[in-house]
Amino acid sequence: MTFDKAVVADIERAAIHDGPGIRTTVFFKGCPLNCAWCHNPECKQKEPQEMFYPEKCIGCGMCKEGCFSGARIICGREMTAEEIFEQILEDKAYYFSDGGVTFSGGEPLIYPEVIKELIKKCKAENINTAAETSLALFDDELLGQLDLVMADFKIFDSEKHKKYTGITNDAIKKNFLKLDKLDVPFLVRTPIIPGVNDSIEEITEIRDYIKGFKNIIGYELLPYHPLGIAKQKALGLEEIRFKVPTKEKMEELRKYADLYR
Ligand code: SF4
Numbered sequence: 106m107t108f109d110k111a112v113v114a115d116i117e118r119a120a121i122h123d124g125p126g127i128r129t130t131v132f133f134k135g136c137p138l139n140c141a142w143c144h145n146p147e148c149k150q151k152e153p154q155e156m157f158y159p160e161k162c163i164g165c166g167m168c169k170e171g172c173f174s175g176a177r178i179i180c181g182r183e184m185t186a187e188e189i190f191e192q193i194l195e196d197k198a199y200y201f202s203d204g205g206v207t208f209s210g211g212e213p214l215i216y217p218e219v220i221k222e223l224i225k226k227c228k229a230e231n232i233n234t235a236a237e238t239s240l241a242l243f244d245d246e247l248l249g250q251l252d253l254v255m256a257d258f259k260i261f262d263s264e265k266h267k268k269y270t271g272i273t274n275d276a277i278k279k280n281f282l283k284l285d286k287l288d289v290p291f292l293v294r295t296p297i298i299p300g301v302n303d304s305i306e307e308i309t310e311i312r313d314y315i316k317g318f319k320n321i322i323g324y325e326l327l328p329y330h331p332l333g334i335a336k337q338k339a340l341g342l343e344e345i346r347f348k349v350p351t352k353e354k355m356e357e358l359r360k361y362a363d364l365y366r
């Protein structure tokens with residue numbers, strides 16, 4: 106694949122959970138992490154993958170010709186920045202003053218050239234740009250041009266981070282320091298996974314690391330959601346399931362996520 110193309114898993118329109126306002130979210134395929142709880146397991150691998158949903162199969166036997174019931178799909182297609190931008194532009198009327206586009210995944214920073222081109226095109230059309238990133242990768246030119254960065258800080262201890270995500274967080278911690286030097290507002294987010302990082306000590310350690318940053322605009326805790334389970338099955342992967350944190354647990358932890366505490 107050339108640098109001017111990216112593999113896109115999906116483009117979600119009218120998204121309301123991927124940043125401020127109404128947004129178009131572009132889910133890129135490929136991620137340097139391998140989180141056990143990943144809600145987008147179809148975005149871990151860069152290459153297009155087949156997904157099979159047996160409950161939608163009508164047994165027509167036409168698989169070779171192409172599945173029309175949506176039971177067997179190929180997730181991921183190579184797209185240029187121009188092709189992606191065409192779809193972003195179609196939604197422009199819905200962005201109003203605070204919406205825009207969010208680059209997500211997977212890890213959008215694995216396609217720096219495509220994203221930089223998209224940011225340039227969005228700026229020319231006055232469209233707000235945001236990215237959701239693990240910060241395992243860093244590109245100051247790219248990140249510095251965004252209107253908002255939403256970065257995950259999943260686990261404080263580096264070895265524990267490796268156990269659950271496949272990599273240590275040493276580079277991620279350094280990248281937070283570098284991010285704060287850019288003139289870009291950023292949100293820090295921790296997915297709360299019961300049995301992994303749902304302790305007061307964990308949240309306090311992360312909060313204390315990030316609270317002095319000058320460009321941070323918030324620290325959010327997001328409850329684990331078993332959205333990825335059906336997709337794990339469709340990909341033929343081992344089913345990994347966690348408990349959903351209770352409302353009370355989330356409320357308790359959020360008290361410790363207060364940056365002004
Ligand atoms: S084409 Fe689709 S619906 Fe028909 S048998 Fe194949 S998977 Fe099932």
Ligand code: SF4
Nearest residue numbers: 136138139140143211
């Ligand atoms: S960083 Fe995000 S996309 Fe990548 S494996 Fe973890 S949860 Fe999935």
